Amino acid sequence: MIRRMLLLLATLLLAVPATAQPRPPVVLAAASLQESMNAAADAWARQGHLRPTLSFAASSALARQVAAGAPADLFVSADVEWMDDLDRRDLLARGSRVNLLGNRLVLIAPADSMARVALRQGVDLRAALNGGRLAMADPDAVPAGRYGKAALTRLRAWDAVAASVVRAENVRAALALVERGAAPLGIVYATDAKASAKVRVVGVFPAASHPPIVYPVARLKASRNVEGERFRRFLVSPAGRAIFVRYGFSPR
Template sequence: MSRIVLRNSYQLFCFIVLSFLLFSCSAKQKKEKVLTVYTAASVSKVMQQIATDFEKDTGIVLRINVASSGTLARQIEAGANFDYFISASREWMAYVDSLSLVDRGSISTMANNRIVAVVPVSNTDLMIGDSDLSHFSSLFKGRLAIGDPSYVPVGKYAQQIIQKYKWEADLKNRYLPAKDARDALFMVEMGEVEMGMVYYSDALQSKKLRIVYKFPIQASAPIRYYGATGKKQNKTLTLFVNYMQSEKVHQIWVKNGFNHN
């Protein structure tokens, strides 16, 4: 009788161990089929399109986390789990690199952008020429939507342009700071402000506003997007990095108004 009990107990033990191993293996395989990508808000549409194609082509799901570059960097600093980080700011990429939170050898320039002035589509009259820049602040009433320069890259670039053309005094107390690039765009679309300074790529996709001026590329620091992997490497992540260099991905960037490297 005791032998039967022992044999049954041994079989139950083996079954539990085998089930655990199979579950662990299955969980690991499932985990390897998902990558978490932290994405600057201004490239969220690009990454959603890439994610759709990537899953169709490889069966691997991209879980996209969208926010301003500064917010994403702080999340990563706080220990958030990610596989790939796309920053609209060299400074924020350098910040997470300084904390050894990304693979330094994987950091690369992904695309370029520019800043434009936009108004609600209901404003059908205003167009800005180079000669109008000397009295820019008088071309609209009320406040100007820009990203918050303290941590939103599009706001920093807008601030650099404002400083270059010496508009600080005229625009003082007229800024409506946004939490990220898309929020700055949304403020103009909703008519909360008469003008905004946003990314060309974002403005190109909106049917609710008009581009009234494209600022020279030289008017601010180069507007570049940077990508880097996390410290944990695997074959799935390598596949994604290689996919990001494909012609299909290049065309998605270009279609959305970016100058892709």
């Protein structure tokens, strides 16, 4: 998968004529940022800039692409750990890393579900599943899944439902499983639930049940595109952050 995504990014860059200067910045962004980052890219383009090329996937997959040499300018992760990993590899431009956004973790069900779950210590989530599966991003690698596992562990519910978990590729894939009715419950970010009319929030995880949800942004050290740095500065500006707030994120 990483090889296919690297090929796609390289193809996108090669499609830009050699005489076109500057070129659009390439942004690798967490899957949960699809609507909001597209809105930010549109706002940037309306100011007379070239619209950024956006690539969305799980932060884990994107970080591995960067480590493998993906031709990109910015990385926006859904957690600090994958950004830390690139920092340790000396792949980030010094001084460009900023904590951009925050989010909440929620439990969702299909829109027509009557379920409601009180997410507190000792919650019997297995009973709420009623023999069904729990959709969530891969808890071993993807930020939304890691936050979800941490929350369920803190609430003493993980051991009871671990065997029922469907490990999705990213948080939007977990959302899709619930949208289709393939899973009666799922764990996603509050912004993902807000973006879909096909699901409803049936519980909100206590903020103290998992590590703070933080989305850092950074320019990649290998980037030589001045438009990438300009777009990064726009994202962290009050005007840029305000766009994400409209989609349910909290500023950091």
